[in-house]
């Protein structure tokens with residue numbers, strides 16, 4: 001039912017937006033002839049078979065290049081590390097192309113504006129600053145909301161909290177990046193005004209990134225400061241909670257890895273100390289990617305496979321991290337959860353936080369949230385599979401990626417067994 005209604009939503013949106021799509025991009029006259037290549041052995045319009053096996057609900061598609069269309073917007077998807085490095089590090093910066101009150105947010109800003117904002121924001125997310133963050137009150141949404149806006153919410157016990165409901169509404173509108181340029185020209189935003197109005201009013205400050213920015217930096221305007229605090233919530237919420245969900249699932253389905261991790265935690269924190277300094281010490285010790293290349297010049301890359309690829313101006317280039325992280329050329333037994341993996345020596349084949357100047361600015365913070373959550377949970381609970389826990393969840397994840405662009409799948413149930421009450425009480429959790 002969910003899949004059907006998601007499809008229905010797509011059809012409805014497509015029909016209502018089709019007049020816009022016709023004027024959407026630079027390739028409107030001959031959009032389907034826009035892919036340029038020099039080598040006749042190069043990629044064809046809908047992909048060329050090579051080493052990429054991409055299993056989707058039993059259907060295996062092989063490609064090393066995928067050329068497709070998002071509406072009439074041409075999209076080039078590539079996994080070649082040289083291409084990835086050139087795009088992410090050397091040649092251009094990326095952005096997600098939203099407009100409205102998030103137009104000044106770091107993830108949307110371009111070129112010089114982006115450089116200025118990134119330079120100002122980076123010091124707010126150093127390890128030193130992170131030590132000031134209160135991370136123990138709640139997780140994912142709760143943590144990013146409290147650290148960005150200083151608002152304490154408890155999304156678990158109070159799912160109808162306005163922050164929680166508005167955030168979920170916002171995420172539903174992240175589905176159509178390709179129509180952003182048109183909307184921007186028309187000064188229209190797809191984001192529901194009631195939702196965005198909600199995020200317009202800064203809440204009361206105790207410690208937050210907003211507070212840090214307000215106190216320390218005068219290089220940003222008020223509007224820009226508020227946009228950064230908002231985007232930290234949007235960028236940090238689903239990413240962090242998905243990471244925690246999938247990590248819990250993997251630990252529950254791999255009890256040996258879970259026990260090894262618990263042993264390491266117990267060795268480092270034998271008394272189950274939960275003081276901030278100890279936890280942060282542990283953190284320090286332990287050590288879908290879509291790029292819009294709006295104004296770039298045509299780029300030419302010599303790829304590993306000896307092709308020369310010319311990427312025209314305005315082409316959307318996508319680096320499908322999900323597929324890259326399962327590429328048999330780089331990963332042995334690519335579906336296996338093996339945290340000790342060492343086979344990847346090329347940094348551009350493992351991109352959980354992107355790469356280059358526009359990589360995830362919240363990476364340290366995200367790792368901190370995830371590690372602290374896992375440490376505290378493993379000290380007290382054993383993650384177990386539940387009778388309804390699916391053996392394999394990745395097909396469901398892939399379907400949801402294709403249908404609505406999120407990393408969610410149907411909820412998978414895990415059992416959290418209290419360590420001190422072995423066998424006495426299970427807490428069943430939907431992730």
Ligand code: HEM
Pocket residue numbers: 088094095106107108118144231232233235236237239240243288289351352353354355357358359360361362363365366367
């Ligand atoms: C496990 C959690 C997270 C993952 C997997 C993740 C991943 C990513 C990725 C892949 C990018 C895109 C990089 C690119 O375009 O090349 C990104 C950008 C970004 N992330 Fe994260 N992220 C996470 C958590 C967070 C958190 C907690 C915050 C905020 C505190 C955050 C803030 C941002 C921002 C602001 C950008 C845009 C940076 C820029 O354009 O300069 N992320 N993230």
